[in-house]
Amino acid sequence: MSQFAINLIFVGGSFLLYILIAVWAKAGSTSDFYVAGGGVHPITNGAAIGADWMSAASFISMAGLIAAGGYANSTFLMGWTGGYVLLAMLLAPYLRKFGKFTVPEFIGDRFYSRNARLVAVLCLIVASVTYVIGQMAGAGVAFSRFLEVDATTGLIIAAVVVFIYAVLGGMKGITYTQVAQYCVLIIAYTIPAIFIAIELTGNPIPPLAMFSEHTQSGLPVLDKLNQVITDLGFGSYTADVSNKLNMVLFTLSLMIGTAGLPHVIIRFFTVPKVADARWSAGWALVFIALLYLTAPAVASMARLNLMTTIYPEGTAAEPIEYDQRPQWIQEWEVTGLITYEDKNGDGRIQYYNDANADFADEAESRGWAGNEFSYNRDILVLANPEIANLPGWVIGLIAAGGLAAALSTAAGLLLAISSAISHDLIKGAINPGISEKGELLAARISMAVAIAVATYLGANPPGFAAQVVALAFGIAAASLFPALMMGIFSKRVNNVGAISGMLAGLSFTLVYIFVYKGWLFIPGTANLPDNAANWVLGISPLSIGAVGALVNFIVAFVVSNATEEPPVEIQELVESVRYPRGAGKAVDH
Amino acid sequence: MSDASSNAVLYWKANLRLILGCLIVWALVSYGFAILLRPLLAGIPVGGTDLGFWFAQQGSILTFIALIFFYAWRMNKLDQQFGLAEEE
Numbered sequence: 001m002s003q004f005a006i007n008l009i010f011v012g013g014s015f016l017l018y019i020l021i022a023v024w025a026k027a028g029s030t031s032d033f034y035v036a037g038g039g040v041h042p043i044t045n046g047a048a049i050g051a052d053w054m055s056a057a058s059f060i061s062m063a064g065l066i067a068a069g070g071y072a073n074s075t076f077l078m079g080w081t082g083g084y085v086l087l088a089m090l091l092a093p094y095l096r097k098f099g100k101f102t103v104p105e106f107i108g109d110r111f112y113s114r115n116a117r118l119v120a121v122l123c124l125i126v127a128s129v130t131y132v133i134g135q136m137a138g139a140g141v142a143f144s145r146f147l148e149v150d151a152t153t154g155l156i157i158a159a160v161v162v163f164i165y166a167v168l169g170g171m172k173g174i175t176y177t178q179v180a181q182y183c184v185l186i187i188a189y190t191i192p193a194i195f196i197a198i199e200l201t202g203n204p205i206p207p208l209a210m211f212s213e214h215t216q217s218g219l220p221v222l223d224k225l226n227q228v229i230t231d232l233g234f235g236s237y238t239a240d241v242s243n244k245l246n247m248v249l250f251t252l253s254l255m256i257g258t259a260g261l262p263h264v265i266i267r268f269f270t271v272p273k274v275a276d277a278r279w280s281a282g283w284a285l286v287f288i289a290l291l292y293l294t295a296p297a298v299a300s301m302a303r304l305n306l307m308t309t310i311y312p313e314g315t316a317a318e319p320i321e322y323d324q325r326p327q328w329i330q331e332w333e334v335t336g337l338i339t340y341e342d343k344n345g346d347g348r349i350q351y352y353n354d355a356n357a358d359f360a361d362e363a364e365s366r367g368w369a370g371n372e373f374s375y376n377r378d379i380l381v382l383a384n385p386e387i388a389n390l391p392g393w394v395i396g397l398i399a400a401g402g403l404a405a406a407l408s409t410a411a412g413l414l415l416a417i418s419s420a421i422s423h424d425l426i427k428g429a430i431n432p433g434i435s436e437k438g439e440l441l442a443a444r445i446s447m448a449v450a451i452a453v454a455t456y457l458g459a460n461p462p463g464f465a466a467q468v469v470a471l472a473f474g475i476a477a478a479s480l481f482p483a484l485m486m487g488i489f490s491k492r493v494n495n496v497g498a499i500s501g502m503l504a505g506l507s508f509t510l511v512y513i514f515v516y517k518g519w520l521f522i523p524g525t526a527n528l529p530d531n532a533a534n535w536v537l538g539i540s541p542l543s544i545g546a547v548g549a550l551v552n553f554i555v556a557f558v559v560s561n562a563t564e565e566p567p568v569e570i571q572e573l574v575e576s577v578r579y580p581r582g583a584g585k586a587v588d589h
Numbered sequence: 590m591s592d593a594s595s596n597a598v599l600y601w602k603a604n605l606r607l608i609l610g611c612l613i614v615w616a617l618v619s620y621g622f623a624i625l626l627r628p629l630l631a632g633i634p635v636g637g638t639d640l641g642f643w644f645a646q647q648g649s650i651l652t653f654i655a656l657i658f659f660y661a662w663r664m665n666k667l668d669q670q671f672g673l674a675e676e677e
Contacts (some may be wrong), residue, residue: 083651089657211635241626252620278664282658285653289654580673
């Protein structure tokens with residue numbers, strides 16, 4: 001059977017499963033559509049949050065970035081897990097006690113202002129749409145390779161599938177499909193990692209294998225890797241970074257953003273009790289950690305495998321001939337995500353760091369005329385089983401897993417966007433008298449529109465999937481998280497303070513991002529080149545969200561203290577959110 | 590101040606203390622051991638690299654899980670202790 005047929009069976013089979021579950025759990029009332037009837041067990045909910053959370057960025061993109069950056073890109077690992085500590089302690093239980101459907105609804109009620117609610121809707125849409133662009137970019141890479149179609153066709157197929165189950169199923173459909181998706185994606189991620197761990201070290205547990213001995217050389221895996229890559233002029237994998245400020249701020253942005261992303265917070269409304277909201281956060285992190293502890297192992301081992309594929313006789317010998325290159329390189333070349341240019345005309349693949357001035361002499365003495373091989377970081381996880389020569393079904397499995405990750409998150413985000421529009425914007429502001437049926441219809445239409453916009457923007461993403469997603473986190477960190485946290489932990493912050501804080505945080509962060517990444521991410525509109533020499537104090541646009549959050553907090557406190565205290569009933573509301581007694585089910589107005 | 594409200598105030602203070610303690614550990618393993626204090630841990634070898642690298646790629650994640658379960662367990666007990674738990 002051809003690899004194409006195997007991929008089709010795995011991808012098609014998993015899609016069929018999701019769609020069947022979505023139809024089986026077809027939503028009835030409005031409350032079912034948004035929060036699955038409020039009756040989801042913490043462990044089930046944890047797995048659903050895991051699938052919702054782990055997107056194309058975690059599955060497809062992250063290990064590739066860690067492989068390329070080594071220690072410096074550990075920020076993704078800590079940032080995307082550490083946020084759950086903030087969620088569990090600072091937001092989830094209180095928002096569950098508050099018991100409404102959406103994040104803007106809490107902000108609108110707590111800050112007794114329809115404008116606050118609308119500003120929250122704006123922040124939510126900007127963050128979520130940026131996030132969906134990253135998902136669509138990841139899904140495009142996966143489809144273009146495994147279904148052997150071009151990226152645009154891949155995007156359209158993805159959009160149709162998301163539309164079907166997100167629109168028909170609502171949250172309940174999504175909760176159970178997401179549990180299924182979690183199972184598919186975690187199996188798909190760990191099985192190739194286990195095979196590779198056994199091949200390289202004999203230890204079948206990937207997180208332990210990366211710190212074990214490389215069987216072939218007798219050195220620890222990381223030592224061997226460092227040796228191979230520094231021989232070719234690349235930076236050491238485990239070396240410390242000099243710009244610690246940027247690393248701290250980037251990690252912090254990802255953590256705060258995690259806690260401020262509405263599609264994750266909305267999940268905590270679906271557990272029966274406040275106590276369960278706390279457990280849910282813990283279970284979610286357990287499920288997430290299974291992938292996040294495997295990712296750094298995949299990163300280091302895949303990088304080592306890639307180097308030994310190109311330099312099979314060691315780095316002192318010449319690399320392989322282009323004509324002898326393995327099948328997987330040929331197939332990825334078709335997508336344009338791997339490129340080769342024979343600069344010195346010897347027919348071999350000289351892959352090294354030609355930007356390293358210290359290595360230039362050695363390269364010249366070996367007759368090398370520049371680096372000849374480059375690959376898109378987003379392909380590393382998908383190509384990983386092929387690089388390690390694993391059987392065809394493992395490759396089919398990873399295709400299904402990558403798509404599960406991208407589509408589950410896209411669906412969760414679309415639900416958050418559609419509920420913000422139908423529930424907060426239309427019902428909350430434009431037409432309060434709208435019927436339940438009309439509200440559902442509006443939710444479905446806004447989902448369809450959001451899918452169309454995201455698909456369109458996903459064709460030209462402003463970076464690798466994980467980087468686009470990191471920008472979305474920065475935006476959420478700077479806008480929503482501070483408002484939510486102050487709404488619970490301060491009785492003094494008032495309507496004017498919260499609104500000015502959110503607007504200040506959001507605009508500060510967006511301007512800083514757009515200056516380097518292009519206005520509205522439109523290519524060619526950036527004012528400054530996006531590199532460390534141009535960043536203010538060495539802070540990258542990916543890290544600015546943490547500073548934006550600080551701006552938000554400061555503005556909100558200063559403005560609140562200069563204006564009136566919130567009314568007594570609001571102070572009582574804040575009190576009541578703090579104590580679990582009397583929570584009841586999530587309710588509508 | 591009535592008994593009910595002083596009870597609630599004590600509960601909230603206990604919660605804030607617990608959160609503060611947990612967040613200190615949270616910051617210590619990630620921003621501390623994994624980033625800022627990594628040079629201090631450089632002498633402790635872990636499979637081909639040092640302890641700071643291990644905290645950055647695995648140790649901090651494991652600590653985060655332990656922290657959340659510890660917090661959930663303590664808080665659910667405090668809810669009962671102060672009589673503020675949700676009705677069954």
